[in-house]
Amino acid sequence: MENQFIKKNQYQIGNAVVTQHCPSNIALIKYWGKYENQIPANPSISYTLNHCKTLTEIEFIAGEDFSVQTYLSGKLELKFSEKIEKYFKNIENYLPWILKGKYIIRTENTFPHSSGIASSASGFGAIAKGLMELDVLFSNQQMDEEALQKASFLGRLGSGSACRSLYPGLVVWGKTEEVAGSSDFYAVPYPNDEVHAIFKDFNDWVLLIHEGEKSVSSTVGHGLMKTNPYAEQRFQQAHVNFKKLKEILRIGDLPAFIKLVEHEALTLHAMMMMSDPAFILMKTGTLEVINKIWEFRKNTQLPLFFTLDAGANVHLLFPNGEGTASIKNFIEQELMQYTQSKGVVKDEMIF
Missing domain, CATH: 3.30.70.890 (GHMP kinase, C-terminal domain)
Structure with a gap:
């Protein structure tokens, strides 16, 4: 299943700046307990929020030694920078260009940090969307439903519940017979009808x-x-x-x-x-x-x-x-x- 997100695209990387936002979500059926590689021990379903969002700008400087500088509300955060560096290294298999440059990431939340609103979900969701925007830019592809699904997959590898924040409404993560197409690897929208x-x-x-x-x-x-x-x-x-x-x-x-x-x-x-x-x-x-x-x-x-x-x-x-x-x-x-x-x-x- 994970192999579907390994693409043999031709990439032409260059300096780029992308900006994305991603909302938070609140689970109704909870996910608590997981296996290796962020695989959930049970399915969950969440509501996506409207106003509580993370706004993220990713500046990619091609050809520089790989490093990440992360600014939260204008303040350099070394701990977040190290965490995102580790995350980028973990997903190189899915984005083969990702370690070929330097990153300056500027991010802020529309809600208070540590307020019981999943900032890791919205944060990694916004980063995953930004990375996929760079990916389609460097490969001259389109940002389509397949790219959004891959963003959900990548978001999950940063923060499990991030995969649910990529879609509005009710969103399902984790394989369940109750929802067609549901997966442990990414989230899917719950059927609106x-x-x-x-x-x-x-x-x-x-x-x-x-x-x-x-x-x-x-x-x-x-x-x-x-x-x-x-x-x-x-x-x-x-x-x-x-x-x-x-x-x-x-x-x-x-x-x-x-x-x-x-x-x-x-x-x-x-x-x-x-x-x-x-x-x-x-x-x-x-x-x-x-x-x-x-x-x-x-x-x-x-x-x-x-x-x-x-x-x-x-x-x-x-x-x-x-x-x-x-x-x-x-x-x-x-x-x-x-x-x-x-x-x-x-x-x-x-x-």
């Missing part, structure tokens, strides 16, 4: 409960799944939940959607607590917000619910429609107090 209209106009407001670095990185957390006694049951559960979700999306069963999405979020954090060593990324404010959401939903019957990434911050999900104003008022009046510094990122899903 199999999604009820109620799921196509959603808000995602991210409460910034904790804005610092996580105590345990996602890379370490994924690795701990190798010895987690509940890992295999979790991987099987994800397949079962995918089957359930497919029908939920088709018929527009919002209560069932809420139940499944919240359960997936809590399962993700349960896996962390059952790792060896165990770790907890939720904070007191995370739990306070969850309980407040449950109480609000019980009292009002309004569809405000949550999901969590691998961190303390809470993604508040709710559709536009009747009751939206009441939901927004509740968030601002009752939930903002649990944030670290009154921080919230207001986003939405795009199709």
Whole structure:
């Protein structure tokens, strides 16, 4: 499968500057646990966000000794530079020209760093798109669907969830019988005509409960799944939940959607607590917000619910429609107090 991305193109490289942007995404069915070369242990599905993006300019200077300088919001970041250098070396088999020059990469996010929004996904997604733009430029090809699929493949090798950020709407990564064409090697869009209209106009407001670095990185957390006694049951559960979700999306069963999405979020954090060593990324404010959401939903019957990434911050999900104003008022009046510094990122899903 990976060999399909090794092309025998003729390349004529030269100095070039390309600019790309890529949104972040939030998984509904979570990916937690992976095999060698960023192969997921279970399929996942995510919503692509609209406003939370990484903007990246790649300047390629042909003929120079290979090196990477990476600037994040104008500041030279040596750690990121080293990480991207290693990444470029790992993907030389798919882009044979990639080590034949010097790179100056300027990148910035439209959202706060370490805010519970997957900056690695949007970051590597933007870099992969930029590399494919250079690839088609140097080989005199076209940026088509095949090139976008290769960008998804390359993004995955940098950050697993990056492969999902290359497409709008609901996006699937990981082989599953429920979605034709799904793959462990790249992401595919979920069929738009199999999604009820109620799921196509959603808000995602991210409460910034904790804005610092996580105590345990996602890379370490994924690795701990190798010895987690509940890992295999979790991987099987994800397949079962995918089957359930497919029908939920088709018929527009919002209560069932809420139940499944919240359960997936809590399962993700349960896996962390059952790792060896165990770790907890939720904070007191995370739990306070969850309980407040449950109480609000019980009292009002309004569809405000949550999901969590691998961190303390809470993604508040709710559709536009009747009751939206009441939901927004509740968030601002009752939930903002649990944030670290009154921080919230207001986003939405795009199709």
